[in-house]
Amino acid sequence: MASRTQEELEDAYYSEANTDMRNHWYPLIASSTLTSEKPLGQHILGDPIVMYRDPATNEAITLVDKCPHRSAPLSVGRIMDGKLECRYHGWQFESNGVCSKVPSNYKIPANAKVRKYPTTEADGFVWVWPGDLDRVNQAPKPAIYFQTQRDWVQRSGVEVLDIDSSLLNENFLDPAHLPFTHETTIGKRSNSTVMTVSCEFIDKTSEGFGIGIEGFVSQPERPDLEKVQQKFHFIPPCIVSLDFGGMGDQTFYCVPTRKGHCNFVYSQRFGFLQSAEKFFLGRAMLNWYNPQYTRKILMEDYEMLKGQQERLAQGANAMNSPVPADLMIKTFRNWWRKVMKREDGGPWFTGFSSDMEDILLEGVPRRAVGGKGKVVKTGKDKVAETA
Template identity: 30%
Template sequence: MFIKNTWYVCAWDHEVPHEGMFARTITGIPVLLYRDSTGAIVALEDRCCHRGAPLSVGRREGDCVRCLYHGLKFDSSGQCVEAPAQDRIPPQARVRKFPVVERHRWVWIWMGDPGRADPALVPDTQWLDHPDWRSQDGYIHYDVNYLLICDNLLDFSHLPFVHPGTLGGSADYAAARPQVERIEGGVRITRWAIDTEAPAFAKAVKTWPGKVDRWNIYNFTIPAVLLMDSGMAPTGTGAREGTRVDAAEFRGCQAITPETANSTHYFFAHPHNFAIDQPEVTASIHQAVVTAFDEDRDIITAQQRSLALGPDFKMVPFAMDAALSQFRWVVQQRLQQEAAEEALQAAQAGAQPVHIVRPAPQTT
């Protein structure tokens, strides 16, 4: 159902406290997050191996966690190190530990094979804490399947219709045909609208003498991470050729993380590199994005309800769906690859050689 061997965003750094604990479900698995005495984040399955009670309703004891159902104590590796009235602790008494990377304000977790968790594979989101950029943290919870949100983000033609007063812009922006390219693990979308009206959220924080040339260039990669170079500059000043004069530039960072089959965590920020000494500008941009994403949630949630009533409904593809269709194909390919790998491992485990012990020859 979900890709396992990949990095998912599971929290903003400030959500994981230096004291206490934080719980969040990722790809259908309950996860407990806390910081040890060095400040490093520990991620354990939030389910005691004894009777399945959540460890998150237990208590911290130094770098350990005690389950408050039967008192089992687990260290930061997930191993049970103490069980009341039990002299011997079974070695299999442990909870799963997940690899974690904390980088540029996001906490990333690897839900698959720990041996394949390469930190070098974590996407670069340097704009979230770069001194030349400003943004505010964003989080929205959706009661929909994560792929419906991916579809929405991969098709910007909806902006003038769902977001006319925020991110949308004029109708000609919807008609701008994007260029879609396949990249490793996803797609790249390049979209230009020349000589168009600036969207409302940009007009609220910056002024231009006339119309603008507007761009959205972004990579959308597994599991569902959008990193976008977007902005606008006065028409005819060379933005499309690489010269950005009097431009409003943004570096959107968005991560869509499945909670369950029908619920999703959405982490986002919209860093900008102009007026960075004016917090009111950052707040205005953030609020416009939040309002727009709430508009997205309304239509996508209505879509989810509609689709749930018609499980046999078949969507009719249009040219505007090129990017989302390609991304869904990439996801399906990865799921099939992981399923094949798991089947092979299971087959190999079941084909272990059988050692026959023969009785020693009798001596006379």
């Protein structure tokens, strides 16, 4: 297949298919944090979900975090006898979302079930598919994106942030903030000079990803810094990858859990840590130090992004006086606007449907239902009308 022109790639970058945020696999949590002992509440694109491991198969399970009985959160429930149990009235659910036990009733309502989300594990993370079920089998298998495939030391983790995913994506595509925001960690004020940022569209569909952008940063007044070429990738819907000229390769997934919140999923490879990895003490130090140092850098960003988010909520503009160094941010934000417009406010959860509101009456003789608020007894079937 012939390679596409930049004009064709630009059209594809802003296309309906490339701005569809629902039909993607998202790495949501680290596999090591999911157990068969306690359910875990999460969100993906605003959808409230509950996650746990099936005790019988060790499979990662994701269901809607709402009991079909009284809409209580299943994530505050328990794992009992291998099933997810609602802590409100003890209803139990199989791993496919179907209710298998109602302690207070002989019969189980036929439609007492909750939606199950496709879930899998890869590269140390649990991935969830919030999109159309009929499209999941056609999607590429999930895998962490990297610009390089060198045999480097790899470290990964997840941080839960009350920061919108769009702001975090922009932050990682902003090379000009490094000397100032991260002056005490990875940045130096002395490295701040005029920047030349170039940006082009790239096609990563053959690798199982989409149409994205590739940015290069140059500092013509500092030829000593030109030895390490910084290369940035943004791959929709939420991947930012940084390549630091052979020293390291980092991938960040700014997973949109809900509006104003995201899970920061990171996977980093460092070539210069190979020698330390060979020794037991070196491995122990890396396992502790890398997450701690990553968190310290992230918290430097957090302080700025939290304040920015508060001001945007008060009506401020995301960008007022753009400069050439903002080119990657502008290209990302143009894509983000397309996302928000395509579904009348974006891909966010809009509320539960009323399809299952009357499940208490399912399978119960209609003659058992009396007047408003009246309890009618009919043998072993008992029901109180609450309408």
